[in-house]
Amino acid sequence: MTNTPLTRSEAKDLTRRRLIRAALRILDEEGEAGLTTVKVAKAAGIAQSSFYVHFRDKQDLLRALGDEGGERLRRAMREARRQAREAPTELESHRDTFRIPLEAISRHPELLRLQLRARHDPSSPLRDFALESAKAYRDHHAADLAALGYTADNERDRRRLEMIAEGINAATNALALGHLEGRYPELEEAVDVLVALSRGALRWLRSTQPGS
Amino acid sequence: MTNTPLTRSEAKDLTRRRLIRAALRILDEEGEAGLTTVKVAKAAGIAQSSFYVHFRDKQDLLRALGDEGGERLRRAMREARRQAREAPTELESHRDTFRIPLEAISRHPELLRLQLRARHDPSSPLRDFALESAKAYRDHHAADLAALGYTADNERDRRRLEMIAEGINAATNALALGHLEGRYPELEEAVDVLVALSRGALRWLRSTQPGS
DNA sequence: ATTTTCACCGATAGTACTATCGGTGAAATT
DNA sequence: AATTTCACCGATAGTACTATCGGTGAAAAT
Structure with a gap:
């Protein structure tokens, strides 16, 4: 020892x-x-x-917690990207894109719970952390979708992509928490669902996009 | 007066x-x-x-708030069903299925915010209300999806349907709140996104279901 | 007309928490 | 070896809130 x-x-x-x-x-x-x-x-x-x-006071502790949370979050995202890039096939990469966040949340759900709670609590000193994190997740998912073959080059398409990313992100969180609550024992099934949802969205994006 | x-x-x-x-x-x-x-x-x-x-005490007030919230929720859902049934075409009915909840949330977001906050707060006396509401929304969306042409007749399919419903529900909430935060000015665009997401999921369900 | 009921009031005891203060001893500096 | 620094301690003042109590006047019952 x-x-x-x-x-x-x-x-x-x-x-x-x-x-x-x-x-x-x-x-x-x-x-x-x-x-x-x-x-x-x-x-x-x-x-x-x-x-x-x-x-200095309780507020100061909460600020430190926000910093700590943000730090862990950024680390997790870097790691997620690294893993997805290493996937052998395109299908596996696609699935990884959804599996990795699900696993990350399942391993350490407390930060997500903290974020979700603070996000909707106007009195929480952690609200800024929550809003920042939410934006980071949104951007992360948007980048993932872009990597799956869709690039936005005008205002409307960028907003659509962001909306889809936000929807997928929310669904990811919900399914991960459902998994933790025991309602969805198989994480792989959650991956299936997310892949299916995103396929529909990407199909729609392509159908309303002239070229490519 | x-x-x-x-x-x-x-x-x-x-x-x-x-x-x-x-x-x-x-x-x-x-x-x-x-x-x-x-x-x-x-x-x-x-x-x-x-x-x-x-x-009797503060707890008692919170219990009353839960009851009140549940009551409003049930009313809103009944009303939503009624409206969707009245839609002229199938496409409109499909869009209504997503538009109506979005509009309902936009009109009175405080109950959703209350629910989302309490749901992830283990100390909240409103936690039961939040969990019940979440389940009600989930079931509601699952019924909507079923009405769009898919029926589950075994354990696996039922769980899949529930997962999709939970995902769509989470996406609906996220987009409605994004709309309220001013990020998505057009609610109709949010409807487009939800339709696209659900199309992908329903296509997947049909593809793995032998008959029909 | 008389009595009873009760929604509301001000005062206050009790509780839980925040933040400050002076003191202490061991580590760090000189 | 002498001095300084400082992480930690116990005690406590101050603050905010919960819940109870006896009192009051007007509505309701008799």
Whole structure:
């Protein structure tokens, strides 16, 4: 086992990370109403007052959580792109495009839940994080669809593509959460559904696009 | 103008409805964190302590809000079905199936926002209402899809239909909210997208179904 | 006309949480 | 070795909210 010859700043950083971890867990398990400095500090093993050594106030903690969430999100998206590019066939690449987000959500659903909750809560300090994340997901899916063979070169088509991306994104989230709730045991079936939905949309896009 | 020759019970009922209205507005504008007996009572024009004449406690108010929301929801769905049945052509009926929910959400988005928020908040007393509503929407969309020419007669197909319904439902919500946020000015374009998505799904269902 | 009911009021006890303060000891610096 | 820094502590002031209580006047019942 590792001993603990930590410098003071290392120890402080560790405590800070413990606080963030604890906050994310409490947020997921009890919601924003349950997130108090008392609980977070206790869960991280320090006194409530010591919370303020690491964060100026509760708002500051939530800001840090937003940063942390955004960071994890960007990492996950980079990784998703990398994997999809490595797929052997085009069909597999297409399926990967949908499977990877589904798996990512299933592995760590707490960030999505946090985002969905904060997004519709006008009082949440995490609202900006939620809106940013939503936009990032939307753009990600739009880029995926574009990679599947459709490029928008005018205002109308760009908006259509964005709408389809937003719809597919929402469907992806819904199916992933349904999977977690046990309603859809097979993730592969969810991939089938998403492929089918997107096929319809892409067909429509091509049919209203003159060339190509 | 109307004078006020109200009996005592009429006056009490009026106050109760004022409280519920005020609570829904505050919930939509400030989220659950902002919903306090002080604000609700003040907005309804009575003293904070008088709140308890109408509700046993705050929980009781939220239960009433859930009931109210469920009631409005059922009314809206009945109305939606009625309208879709009256559509002249099949294509129009198909489009109505998607347009009507979009319009309903656009007119009164607060109930959807309330539902989406509560659904992912484990601490929310409205969680049951949210889960019930979500199921109702899912079933509603599944019935719509079935009406568009597909019937499921085994476990696998039923689950597929439900997954498609859930996906379409999520996409509908996302597009309606995007419309309200000003990103998709034309609701008719959202209808186009939903029709396209559903076409893909229905085509897939038919292709994997032997008969019909 | 008299009595009862009850929707509403102001005051307030109780509870939960936020944020600040001075103190402490061990690590870091000198 | 002496001094400084600082992460952490316990105590507590301040704040916001919930829920209860006894009192009041007008409507309803008698």
